Amino acid sequence: MAPLQIERIDTFPLLHKLTKAYGDANGYKRYRTCFLIRITTKSGVQGWGECIDWLPALEQVFQYRITPYLLGKKATDRLTVVKEASRWNKRAAAGVSMALTDIVAKAAGLSLCNLWGGQQHERLPVYASFQSYIEDEHWMDGSLDLIGKALDRGFAMIKVKIGGRTFEEDRRHLAAVNKTFGDKMKIAVDANQSYDLATALRWEQEFAKVPQMMWFEEPLPPNFVKEYKLLRTKMCVPIAGGENQQGAELFAALLQDQAIDIIQPDIMHESGVDTFRHSLMLSRTFGVRVSPHTFDGALSRLFTLCAMACLPPWSKMKGEAIEPVEWDVMENPFTELFPITLHNGMVTLPDGPGIGVEPDGEILKRYRWDGLQGCD
Numbered sequence: 001m002a003p004l005q006i007e008r009i010d011t012f013p014l015l016h017k018l019t020k021a022y023g024d025a026n027g028y029k030r031y032r033t034c035f036l037i038r039i040t041t042k043s044g045v046q047g048w049g050e051c052i053d054w055l056p057a058l059e060q061v062f063q064y065r066i067t068p069y070l071l072g073k074k075a076t077d078r079l080t081v082v083k084e085a086s087r088w089n090k091r092a093a094a095g096v097s098m099a100l101t102d103i104v105a106k107a108a109g110l111s112l113c114n115l116w117g118g119q120q121h122e123r124l125p126v127y128a129s130f131q132s133y134i135e136d137e138h139w140m141d142g143s144l145d146l147i148g149k150a151l152d153r154g155f156a157m158i159k160v161k162i163g164g165r166t167f168e169e170d171r172r173h174l175a176a177v178n179k180t181f182g183d184k185m186k187i188a189v190d191a192n193q194s195y196d197l198a199t200a201l202r203w204e205q206e207f208a209k210v211p212q213m214m215w216f217e218e219p220l221p222p223n224f225v226k227e228y229k230l231l232r233t234k235m236c237v238p239i240a241g242g243e244n245q246q247g248a249e250l251f252a253a254l255l256q257d258q259a260i261d262i263i264q265p266d267i268m269h270e271s272g273v274d275t276f277r278h279s280l281m282l283s284r285t286f287g288v289r290v291s292p293h294t295f296d297g298a299l300s301r302l303f304t305l306c307a308m309a310c311l312p313p314w315s316k317m318k319g320e321a322i323e324p325v326e327w328d329v330m331e332n333p334f335t336e337l338f339p340i341t342l343h344n345g346m347v348t349l350p351d352g353p354g355i356g357v358e359p360d361g362e363i364l365k366r367y368r369w370d371g372l373q374g375c376d
């Protein structure tokens with residue numbers, strides 16, 4: 001094999017100002033960003049990675065720390081290189097990890113799935129993920145309208161936000177979603193750590209009216225392990241969470257205490273592909289489900305889907321052998337950056353070497369961050 005020495009790193013910071021802000025219990029998003037890296041080896045093999053953070057911070061850490069360190073290293077030394085990079089910046093290390101994995105797979109002429117032991121699921125289910133709140137008193141109408149569009153696109157599973165309005169307002173929203181779509185779609189709710197135990201428990205009687213409930217996501221802050229455990233014994237729906245955990249050991253604490261039903265690692269919040277895959281496998285070790293969080297980018301979502309495709313089934317139930325992956329359906333041009341075949345809420349993975357697809361050059365050019373906008 002030709003040497004896989006790193007010769008060049010290019011960064012692609014992208015920014016899009018939303019036509020209308022949308023949000024969740026944490027507030028409104030007014031911009032969507034994307035930060036891609038492309039690593040080129042001496043032999044010409046290139047790999048792509050993605051990071052999520054404030055664009056100026058990522059630009060600086062690559063320029064002054066990560067890029068000088070990476071030059072001359074070997075892509076095949078991924079674990080050592082990523083461990084060192086993660087000492088300076090875990091978010092940057094995640095992108096490096098993706099790019100080096102892509103390079104090794106391409107050099108071997110293998111798809112990511114074949115590199116990781118082979119695809120166990122031919123197609124992967126995805127659910128439409130919403131940011132339900134807009135700056136408008138009629139936000140519920142807007143939410144129902146968006147869900148209707150997702151139904152028309154063939155999605156059979158959705159996730160809506162709660163926790164950013166009063167309990168009563170969110171209760172009416174969920175009731176309306178259930179009334180309009182409950183017989184056609186499965187529904188998850190996400191509170192973004194908005195509640196205390198007593199408020200989270202109030203949802204039990206509402207969830208009982210929604211037969212298609214999939215899960216209750218992040219009702220409480222993740223360090224409330226005792227409360228999660230208690231909640232789990234009192235609720236009729238699975239409790240999910242963990243999108244901000246930075247490694248398998250943090251999931252292990254929740255799992256050892258039997259405090260959660262579905263773990264939700266995010267490949268960009270962990271320090272890369274290898275720790276992320278370790279977290280996915282923990283679900284199988286502990287006999288719980290995993291539904292990865294992946295709202296922030298098309299490339300990280302592609303890596304996530306490939307990793308899920310290689311995961312053993314969680315159940316023998318036909319049609320439910322593998323858990324769904326998140327799919328951003330909000331206004332976000334970067335969703336289209338890496339073309340993936342999506343049909344009726346099911347994804348077919350590319351089978352070329354590495355990630356199997358190239359980013360859309362037109363989108364890379366059109367949304368290039370000017371170094372100023374969105375820094376406020």
Ligand code: MG
Nearest residue numbers: 190217218243
């Ligand atoms: Mg969430």
